[in-house]
Amino acid sequence: MSAEQRLADRRERLMTAAYSLYAKPGFAETTIERLCSEARISNRAFYECFGSQxxxxxxxxxxxxxxxxxxxxxxxxxxxxxxxxxxxxxxxxxxxxxxxxxxxxxxxxxxxxxxxxxxxxxxxxxxxxxxxxxxxxxxxxxxxxxxxxxxxxxxxxxxxxxxxxxxxxxxxxxxxxxxxxxxxxxxxxxxxxx
CATH class of the missing domain: 1.10.357.10 (Tetracycline Repressor, domain 2)
Structure with a gap:
């Protein structure tokens, strides 16, 4: 995959993880670490995709x-x-x-x-x-x-x-x-x- 494709893939995996975790347990209870674990990406990669939770x-x-x-x-x-x-x-x-x-x-x-x-x-x-x-x-x-x-x-x-x-x-x-x-x-x- 190209760098752009990898970024798009990570972004989509984070969106999928957030879709589930923000629904339950909820936005306030969800950490970046948990999102990254669910999306199978590093915490550093999170900030390449999104500026914040x-x-x-x-x-x-x-x-x-x-x-x-x-x-x-x-x-x-x-x-x-x-x-x-x-x-x-x-x-x-x-x-x-x-x-x-x-x-x-x-x-x-x-x-x-x-x-x-x-x-x-x-x-x-x-x-x-x-x-x-x-x-x-x-x-x-x-x-x-x-x-x-x-x-x-x-x-x-x-x-x-x-x-x-x-x-x-x-x-x-x-x-x-x-x-x-x-x-x-x-x-x-x-x-x-x-």
Whole structure:
């Protein structure tokens, strides 16, 4: 392998290790030494790939967000052109994709918050991207008069995040279908006509 290929391979192995370790035991409990051991690289090699553990967490979070946005965008574009169909398709795609691997859900909805200021900007960019997607997907439809569409979009994105946190933390997690139904109800009631 060339030097560039070796660096890319190490970087990917660190991302894979972080994906598991940042989900459990969690970002705060994971050391660089443990990441390097899991990735089978030296501690020195870590710093050739990432400037800090925070930078690695941000890379993991952003990958999860980018993959989720792509899945949801595709689902919304392929849905029939009604508010109900677009909302249900987007929410189902998001929830199913995010919960298909609990580590993804945990990084995106728990560790991003537990990391403190480390991911504040990354988290804000993700929320903004999902809110824009909601605004775009619902732009052709009548909205409740007098309400700021941007704030409504932020509110429904926040509601979806809380539902997924409940799924992660509940002793008896709600079924995925129930999460989809509740989230769709919240979105449609918030975005549609009164």
């Amino acid at each position: 925070e930078e690695l967490l941000q890379a993991c979070h952003e990958r999860c967000v980018d993959e989720s946005l792509a899945v949801v965008s595709k689902a919304v574009q392929e849905a029939p052109n009604t508010l109900d169909d677009r909302v249900k398709a987007g929410i189902r795609a998001y929830i199913e994709f995010t919960t298909a691997d609990w580590r993804r859900a945990r990084i995106m909805h728990v560790e991003v918050r537990r990391s403190g200021d480390v991911l504040t900007l990354s988290r804000q960019r993700a929320i903004d991207a999902f809110a824009r997607l909601v605004e775009d997907a619902s732009a052709d439809f009548v909205h409740p008069p007098g309400l700021n569409r941007r704030l409504v979009a932020l509110g429904v994105v926040g509601a979806l995040q809380e539902l997924l946190i409940e799924w992660l933390h509940a002793e008896a997690p709600p079924p995925i279908g129930e999460l989809v139904d509740v989230a769709a109800h919240i979105f449609i009631r918030s975005l549609g006509t009164p």
